[in-house]
Amino acid sequence: MKQKIQIGLCGLGTVGSGVVQILQDHQEQIRYKLGCEVEVAKVLVKNKEKKREYIGDAGILTTEPADITDNPAIDIVVEVMGGMDDTYQLLERSIRNRKHIVTANKDLMAEQGDKLFALSQEYNTDIYYEASVAGGIPILRTLSDGLASDKIQKVMGIVNGTTNFILTKMTDENLSFEPVLQEAQALGFAEADPTSDVEGLDAARKMTLLANLAFKMPVAYEDVEVSGITSITQEDIDFAGRLGYQMKLIGIAAMDDGKVEVSVEPTLLPTAHPLAQVKNEYNAVYVYGQAVGETMFYGPGAGGLPTATAVVSDLMEVVKNVRLGVSGKAYVTPQYKKALKDNTQKHAKYFVRVEAEDQTGAFHAVTNVFAGENVSFAKILQLPHANSKTAEVVMVTHKHSKQQIENSIQLLEKLNVVKRVISCYRVDGED
């Protein structure tokens, strides 16, 4: 058995530095658990001259990918530099040179993971990516190991810290989207270009990875139905609150009768639901298993040290596998053919806000449209609209197909008495 495992680290930003720091701080612990040394042999950086904390010997820094991908001394490549096509090339070449991969790159895994999995199977190497989903929560491991014997029916989660921070602020402090986004940017919780977060794309990538693992089905990023939080208003949040709901950006992956739906969209949850209580930049993933029932995993969604911890945990698993000679048998490859639900097969409750003329029969005309589509209601609230010339109707439907709801909304928009459909959100987490 090897007595020393050598790592090629790609990227030395917050996460990369965190990995080096943890490996140093927990050297003794790690040696005890693995029975061998883990050494960072090479670090790929953009700028070799920059001063680096935690790096004793500047000679291990390189700007040349081949120093890692083609370095026969290196057993495991830890990729925490981000990026898409160049990074793919680097990992592909590493795998072909029979190196194992640990990556925190959710964009890459969500979009090209299938190719990397196939390649690592061919070369009998490991590829671990726990850190790419919900940084501090060991959810991939839980889905693939802990609940292995259960049939997972639904995974539902808050998997983006930025949007959860923004929605928490909007809810608790009654603020609108724009100023809260600016504050989040000032605090470093949102990026200068927040598109990927606020449009739900980041969450969609994570749901892709979770859905693949939960259902053992090759769901693609393009299969995820996404809508973000930019058009959520204070009024939406306020009306939701009056009806007992909290607004959250929720990723859902659910399977019924062998067919899967994956979505990321603003969703109303009952205030008492555990996910409704997840505040600020925290993430949480709810898993419904046939046998185990409801379980939830809660933790920091991102951040240098939580993500670095996940990377090091993965690294330790890969090291164990190397030493035991059992690499390439870890995470599950897709077992089922892709089968997605159509809109007649997706069922949920919906919250619908309509602005209507304040005249006799308007309310009846609105409810008549829903009745025509066989949509019935759990809750209805009617009140004068803020401009006082029109009326506002807020409804929560019973569980119906997405098709029925979309049909109803289209018909509503054609009604003379309806000024506009203000908003329509999924409601989840209650029967």
Add this chain to the structure above:
Amino acid sequence: MKQKIQIGLCGLGTVGSGVVQILQDHQEQIRYKLGCEVEVAKVLVKNKEKKREYIGDAGILTTEPADITDNPAIDIVVEVMGGMDDTYQLLERSIRNRKHIVTANKDLMAEQGDKLFALSQEYNTDIYYEASVAGGIPILRTLSDGLASDKIQKVMGIVNGTTNFILTKMTDENLSFEPVLQEAQALGFAEADPTSDVEGLDAARKMTLLANLAFKMPVAYEDVEVSGITSITQEDIDFAGRLGYQMKLIGIAAMDDGKVEVSVEPTLLPTAHPLAQVKNEYNAVYVYGQAVGETMFYGPGAGGLPTATAVVSDLMEVVKNVRLGVSGKAYVTPQYKKALKDNTQKHAKYFVRVEAEDQTGAFHAVTNVFAGENVSFAKILQLPHANSKTAEVVMVTHKHSKQQIENSIQLLEKLNVVKRVISCYRVDGED
């Protein structure tokens, strides 16, 4: 490699039947993940004649332990029958016959786990016991794998469903202990003899196992300081609520400067704390890691199918290890010598209720005692006692040593103006 792994199942109650059911229902899935068959070869029962669902061939039933312990065909013994000394004998003999163990028996593991671990190390066999702690939550696996590279500082949890059910009812419906206990018994959430649950002993056993794993230190069941929920009153819960706290039975295992404290006691948590939101029979374990920060795992604490799921997950790990020839390297054996904190080294905030004479200077005399012990307050509430002849003082201290608080209470009880110290609870989950 073996193409079929044979199981000896001990016990065919709710959990045992669940195990058989899951193995049957998920046969295909399990074969795919393991690459081999898993067969229940023998089942130890008390009564062979009883009709059993899920058991096709009654010939596999036996009342003779040796049919399992001494059966050369059996690779893995799954123990879900409970019991202490006889069960220990059965497992010991099984290990000596080089069988691997999966057990859901927390009493046995908390009290004799160390001996079984030592023995399984000697014989190079696996012993997995995830199901013994918090049934549906894969917390042991998370502590030993997922957060492996992190330094765990504190584990804090609701690890007993019965007491959480009772406290939830007492809080939400403003009821007292006795009628709620009776309801819990009627609903099957509490046993006829509820001592082990309501006195905190069950929780203490689980905390023993969690502390061992989190700190890699051989903490014994006897080292856990335990108090139960039987003397909690509606007034305690009510006053806690007025000060913004929820009463929960909380197990705590914390390490500072290499020294450990483990306790189970009624504890007040800020209402917004995620553990305060865990209701009814649900369990949740909060883990504070140096790097990862706060994470929480939530799920059903017990129940036939959740526990059976945990058993089968363990079983699958053990099967993988058998097939890969890497048994006996799983969970961590103690790495550090036992070092427990004394009362001067345990620090917490405390909630103290005192009934005092309603006379000038009484309040001053009470606070004077605390001042003498250098104990200061975060919150004080003074009001007439229900009997209106005395005054009640409710205080929440700043963080002080347990020794300081105990000294203060002893001195208070000697004060002439103090009728009695009504209650004293730890406060946690806030700075």
